Amino acid sequence: MRTVIHLDSEEFPKYFYNALPDLPEKIPPYLDPETNKPVSSKKLELLFPKEIVNQEFSEERFIPIPEELRDIYINLLKRPRPLVRARYLENYLNLNNRIRIYYKREDLSPTGSHKPNTAIAQLYYANKDNASLVTTETGAGQWGSAVAFSSSVFNIKAEIYMVKVSYEQKPLRRILMQLFNAAVYPSPSANTKTGKAFIKKGEMNGSLGIAISEAVEAAITKRGKYVLGSVLNAVLAHQTIIGEETIKQLQDIDEEPTDVIACFGGGSNFGGLILPFYREYFVKKKRFINLIAAEPSEVPSLSKGEYKYDYGDTAGLTPLLKMYTLGKDFIPPPIYAGGLRYHGASPLLSLLRKHNIIKPRAHDEQESRRAAEIFARTEGIVPAPETSHAIAAAIDRAIELKKKGEEGTIIIGFSGHGLLDLTFYEGKYGN
Ligand SMILES: Cc1ncc(COP(=O)(O)O)c(C=O)c1O
Numbered sequence: 001m002r003t004v005i006h007l008d009s010e011e012f013p014k015y016f017y018n019a020l021p022d023l024p025e026k027i028p029p030y031l032d033p034e035t036n037k038p039v040s041s042k043k044l045e046l047l048f049p050k051e052i053v054n055q056e057f058s059e060e061r062f063i064p065i066p067e068e069l070r071d072i073y074i075n076l077l078k079r080p081r082p083l084v085r086a087r088y089l090e091n092y093l094n095l096n097n098r099i100r101i102y103y104k105r106e107d108l109s110p111t112g113s114h115k116p117n118t119a120i121a122q123l124y125y126a127n128k129d130n131a132s133l134v135t136t137e138t139g140a141g142q143w144g145s146a147v148a149f150s151s152s153v154f155n156i157k158a159e160i161y162m163v164k165v166s167y168e169q170k171p172l173r174r175i176l177m178q179l180f181n182a183a184v185y186p187s188p189s190a191n192t193k194t195g196k197a198f199i200k201k202g203e204m205n206g207s208l209g210i211a212i213s214e215a216v217e218a219a220i221t222k223r224g225k226y227v228l229g230s231v232l233n234a235v236l237a238h239q240t241i242i243g244e245e246t247i248k249q250l251q252d253i254d255e256e257p258t259d260v261i262a263c264f265g266g267g268s269n270f271g272g273l274i275l276p277f278y279r280e281y282f283v284k285k286k287r288f289i290n291l292i293a294a295e296p297s298e299v300p301s302l303s304k305g306e307y308k309y310d311y312g313d314t315a316g317l318t319p320l321l322k323m324y325t326l327g328k329d330f331i332p333p334p335i336y337a338g339g340l341r342y343h344g345a346s347p348l349l350s351l352l353r354k355h356n357i358i359k360p361r362a363h364d365e366q367e368s369r370r371a372a373e374i375f376a377r378t379e380g381i382v383p384a385p386e387t388s389h390a391i392a393a394a395i396d397r398a399i400e401l402k403k404k405g406e407e408g409t410i411i412i413g414f415s416g417h418g419l420l421d422l423t424f425y426e427g428k429y430g431n
Contacts, residue, residue, distance in 0.1 A: 003087055005102075005249040007080035012073060015062035016121075017240040019275045019348060020233060022061065022283045024355045027233075027347050028322040031309060039319045047219055047226045049125035055234035063237060069124050076153070077116055079241065081105050083249040086412075088378040089395075098407045099398050100255070103379075103414040104246050104273065111176070113384065113416030114269045115146035115229055118238035122227040123150040133224030135159045137187065137211030139166055139265070139338035140386065141173025142416055143229035148180035159224070161187040161195075161214040164206035166338040172420040187211040192218055194315045207331050208342045209314030216317045230266025231312060231321075231346045239272020246411060247276050255409050257289055259397050262413030263389040264293035264302060264360070265339045267346035273413040274358065282357060291358045293349070294393035296368070299332045301325060301345045302353055302360035310344060323350040335365050336424040337385035363392040369424065371395050376425075384416035385424045 020027070029038035044053045055063055065073070073079045086101040095101070106114035126134055134156055138144030144160040151158035160182050167174060167186040177184045185191055187206045188198035194213040203210065212228075219226035228235060250257060260277050262270040274291045281287045293302055305324035312318035314328050325344040326332075332341040345353070352358045363371070365385075372388030374395065375381070383391055394412045401408040418424060 002253055003085045005083045005253055007245055007248055009074045009080070011248055012070065012080050013065065013241050013244040014070065015064055016237040017244065017276055017279065018055070018058055018061055018063050018233065018237045019278065021059055022279055023348070023351055025351065027351055031320040033311065033316055033319060047216065049122060049129050049131070049225050051125040051128065052122060052232070052234045055237060056232055069121060072120055072124070073241065077109055077120060080245045081108050083246055086379055089375060092374065092378045093395065093398055093402070095398060095402060099401050099410065100408070101394060101398060101410045101412065103412040104242060106242060106269065106413065106415050107381065107384070107417035111142065111145040111149050112419065113142040113146065114239060114242060114272060115143045116150060117241060117272065118229065118235045118268065119143070119146035119150040119227065120153065121238045123147070123154045123156060126156060126225045126227065127154040129225065131156055131225040133157045133159065133222055134227050135161070135215040135219040135222070135224050136227045136229065137161045137163070137208060137215045139163050139208050139341055140384070140421070141166060141170050141177065142339055142384065144182070144184065145173060145176045145180070146229070147227055148177040148182035151182065152180045158182040159218055160184045161189060161211040163187055163208060163211050163338060163341070164204065165334040169336065169423065170421065176420070187214050189214060205331065205334050207314060209328055212313035213315035213317050216313065230268040231344065233348050235268050236271035236275060236346060236348060239268050240275050242269070242272040242413065243274060243276035246273065247280060257411045258408040259290040259292060259410045261292040261294055261390050261394050261397065261410065263340060263386045263415055264295045264345070265342050265386060266344065267349040269413050269415040271346060271349050278352070278357065292393055292397070293358055293360045294389040295360055295362050296335055296337055296340045296389060297362035297364040298335050299326070299341055300360070300362045301343060303362050305345070307350060307354055312344060321347045323347045324353060336421065337365070337368070337389065339386040340389065361393045361396070363389055368392045372418070373425065382418045382422070383414065384418040385421050387415045387418070390415065
């Protein structure tokens with residue numbers, strides 16, 4: 001029985017999978033916040049690297065990964081990454097080989113999460129545009145660390161707006177970003193008009209929505225490029241290298257998944273894992289498997305949100321996207337899983353949710369932390385607070401299958417480690 005399934009470097013994908021041609025219907029257009037009409041690519045190119053805008057609307061199913069970039073994925077990001085059978089967790093849950101659990105180790109990236117998969121691509125394309133500055137926001141600090149690291153690879157300046165509550169909860173992440181030469185500001189900050197307005201209103205915690213507004217404003221006023229860690233089709237496409245590798249790894253050991261589970265903030269690690277499974281099972285084989293989005297019950301955008309046009313940020317500077325949303329003004333409670341504190345969701349994944357192809361499951365912070373403790377004590381790896389939601393959903397599903405006497409093969413997207421989030425395990429919030 002193989003517990004750790006590796007791939008060779010030549011097996012690393014040559015393409016990003018773009019799911020747009022395989023969707024049950026077209027994604028409604030993104031609307032310009034100034035005119036309420038479909039936003040033009042030209043306008044988006046003022047903000048994003050040109051190739052990112054091309055990829056966002058591309059109808060090409062497979063987008064070639066430039067050889068230079070592929071080399072970076074293999075030699076710097078050290079891909080492909082292992083898929084691991086969670087045998088010690090299975091034993092703890094008494095699953096008797098009838099229900100098997102595997103996890104895909106994105107925690108092994110240089111900064112500890114799946115985020116460098118898209119950060120490195122976006123910085124690669126920003127560098128092709130001769131950008132000298134990129135701006136972004138970060139919640140937990142995982143995305144910010146990935147951008148800081150990728151910017152240092154291309155020698156581009158990075159300005160990062162970190163949600164204030166996370167800035168205070170996670171000084172180690174801030175130090176990591178600064179180590180990679182990034183300028184890090186708590187958001188709301190006094191650097192931007194938007195930030196100043198929220199400070200004046202007495203906003204203390206901040207939110208991803210506000211931090212996005214600040215980063216977009218800074219990119220526009222300083223003529224930099226804005227990079228986004230989730231939500232966009234292009235970002236999901238970069239992350240599909242996770243799912244493509246996992247499919248190969250399962251084929252190598254003759255396993256067929258029944259459940260594929262990942263946590264859901266804006267949808268990038270979830271989409272990256274499940275979209276290749278969607279293509280192989282739903283589109284090609286016309287076969288149903290469970291694609292489960294694990295979200296926090298405190299920020300239940302997919303389970304309780306409304307499918308409608310909304311802004312991606314709080315100040316209303318970004319295009320309007322048709323998505324499941326709790327409303328741009330929703331300020332989430334200060335849960336530790338900062339990367340899941342987002343009011344909206346990827347428009348592509350929102351469409352799959354509308355068609356009942358993906359299913360949300362919500363767990364609160366305490367349930368997730370308990371599941372993560374079990375995982376750490378059995379498998380020896382500490383999950384990031386975000387990832388702990390996927391662990392909670394997977395343990396729940398395993399117990400459900402066991403009670404029904406059914407067999408199952410559960411795949412978890414292990415999106416990141418929590419070694420810089422250890423205070424999460426102190427039980428500071430909840431308990
Ligand atoms: C470890 C980890 N997992 C998941 C997420 C959620 O983001 P997404 O839904 O885009 O994967 C984040 C976001 O910061 C994260 O840091």
